[in-house]
Amino acid sequence: MTDSSDFLYPRSRYYGEFKPENLTFNANLQEFAQRVNYLCNLETGGKISPEEAYQEIKQLWKQLKRSKKQLGIGDQPFDENERVI
Numbered sequence: 001m002t003d004s005s006d007f008l009y010p011r012s013r014y015y016g017e018f019k020p021e022n023l024t025f026n027a028n029l030q031e032f033a034q035r036v037n038y039l040c041n042l043e044t045g046g047k048i049s050p051e052e053a054y055q056e057i058k059q060l061w062k063q064l065k066r067s068k069k070q071l072g073i074g075d076q077p078f079d080e081n082e083r084v085i
Helices: 004-008 020-044 050-071
Strands: none
Touching (some): 020 050
């Protein structure tokens, strides 16, 4: 039997550039997407209000942005070994 968390929170394989910060951000991004999906389904099903869903998604977005900044994702658009001509 598989772990229930694998079923509830599936993770896709990462094919990008291998760096620890990229892997961490990818995991955070997948979690963000999964939680937004749950909130959308709860709102569609009438379990939470549109405003409540919006506020929750807004908080999740702020967490994702904070994670991106802390990990330094996108700070250096070019590899240190690449030369720009």
